[in-house]
Amino acid sequence: MVNTAEYKIVSMKQETPDTVSFVLSGPSLEHQAGQFVMLEYPGKDANAKDPEKAVKRAYSIASGPKRGRWGDIELCVKEMPEGWISKLLQNVTLSTSFKLQGPFGRFVFNPKEHKDIVMLGAGSGIAPFASYLEEIRDEKLETKACLIFSNKTEEDIIYRKWLNDLVSHCQNAEVHYTLTRRTKEDIEGEDVWIGKSGRIDSTMLTHLCGSDLSKKDFFICGPLVFVKSMKEILLELGVSKEQVHFESYG
């Protein structure tokens, strides 16, 4: 059921130089891992047909369903270049309240159906996958979960410590990072990066997921270009359309 209610920021964290996460507390919200809320920013949208309309943006719920039932919702917001609301949200303060409407969306993890999942994320596209992984941990699910998380540089990796802690306690979950802006100098120099380098491609996918992809469900989230390119690679690898689930942020 879709609800609208006020939620107050009870904690916040600077995750990376351009991303802040915050936990908002309010009424219990029943949601599935991967759904999103519409956050209403208390301003008016000057570009909208109706200038009195409040400004709303979609944000994936980064926390698991269990926290939602307690009335806690975590969001993580990455500032978009020349973005409006994502920039304002970088500077919000504790105790600020926002109206949230939701939950919405079908980009959901269904533990009964999805037993072996591969999550392909880029940038803030980690948010729904943080929710999937939190549910797997909280409910002690046996779902086999592999996250391949692409970022430009090491400092852009959102939730890195949380992800590493989670997989160290959850034997059926694994995380692999890849950086797309590692220079030749980084690779040849003092840099001690032990993750992968370069964009996710078919070689990386089969190396990390094995050659038999037929029983897996693939979830893709991030900017439109990333989602498009991952879909193409998966289809070229013979993965069926039914196995591919995606949500794009732009």
Ligand SMILES: Cc1cc2nc3c(=O)[nH]c(=O)nc-3n(C[C@H](O)[C@H](O)[C@H](O)COP(=O)(O)OP(=O)(O)OC[C@H]3O[C@@H](n4cnc5c(N)ncnc54)[C@H](O)[C@@H]3O)c2cc1C
């Ligand atoms: C289902 C869903 C879930 C999402 N979840 C998340 C999430 O968890 N975390 C997250 O960070 N984001 C998420 N997003 C994206 C989020 O909803 C916003 O789109 C994002 O925060 C940017 O909003 P903004 O107001 O800052 O940018 P806007 O002001 O709306 O601008 C967005 C981009 O468009 C460009 N732009 C704006 N106006 C124009 C114009 N007239 N012409 C050309 N270009 C223009 C800007 O330069 C900017 O790069 C999600 C989106 C969807 C659809």
